[in-house]
Amino acid sequence: MSETLWRSQLSQGLEPMDIRLSPEQVEQLVAFLGLLAKWNKAYNLTAVRDPGEMVSRQLLDSLSLLPFVTAPHLLDVGAGGGLPGIPLAVALPEQRFSLLDSNSKKTRFLTQCVLELKLDNVDIIHGRAEACDPSIRYTQISSRAFTALDNMVAWCGNLLAVDGEFLAMKGQFPDDEVAALPADWRVKAHHPLQVPGCAGERHLLIIDRDPNTGG
Template sequence: MSSVTERHALELSQGAEQLGVALDDGQKERLLGYLALLIKWNKAYNLTAVRNPDEMVSRHLLDSLSVVEYVRAAGDNILDVGSGGGMPGIPLAILFPQRRFTLLDSNGKKTRFLTQVKLELKLANLEVIHSRVESFRPEQPFSGITSRAFSSLHDFTEWTRHLGDVDTQWLAMKGVHPSDELQALPADFNLQACHLLQVPGCQGQRHLLILRRTCESDRH
């Protein structure tokens, strides 16, 4: 794991502590193992626009961990849409081994990477799906649906409405507060909560928006 240094490990430990997220040794090892795989595969697969490994702890690992307390309330069957390089889905799957996480992406290179992470880190609670979100038809609704920089709130909710129901929480990770996007939400979705996220080492604003369906819709 030569690409991951002691400084990365220290930054992860201190950052998680600032976020109030307790990591055991196994979780730290897996998170750093994921970071090493991300650094290695990013050189060929362009998994993330962040090229500098020294920025990845804060902008990927800690950013994903910043929503842990809100994911606790999102049930046991969570979908990460447009997962890309696996954020926030993989760090959350590491933190919540007793919950089921499905990572969906339409890019074959990215899903191959996610599958490799699942195998190397032995994440039995993780499923990787290579599909367009509109074409994905699971057997049951998800209790939580997450996204990070996936699309506008309107497109996120419209494209995933068939994947949830009135009990589902949609958790959208955003940068600056998306006031205009909230105005364009579909009529049967509303904003349940908005949280300003404080991510150690990250510049700029980060927000988590939690959305709910207000009624069943026949639009599938």
């Protein structure tokens, strides 16, 4: 049974990451994986289809961002199958999360997740970043396998508060993308992410406006 495997893998993975969740939160995450696996058959939400890899490559990978989420209201762009937005929202029930995606099938899935998991700290936005209300500014905007960094700051920069930051999750360190960033943006910090069960490289790039350029 996948749920039993997921609970065991989640418990084993959370310990070395020093993440403590309640039994209710664990059940929410397991239920989320169940929804993801079910809807993925028709909606192609994620390339990860092996139940044995879903905890490490989806849940634990998303939760590796937890130490860096400080905003009371975070925007997750290109939310897709809800990664990292849904796991973060489960783990941080006191903080708000807005999940943005332009694909109607994916936002339909995300809306269903919010309903079934009873996530009253999550709202779903269907549309492109450029079409979002520019009067709402976020102090943190996260992305996971969304787009190249220069596209991200071009499309979403107007949604970021003046002193805000992007939390960009990547696989290998994207040297070419960093080099292509506009002059008024910088990599403020870079953190290798350790994800139990994931063999490949994982990196977090924290990007903000370069104060030395007046951007």
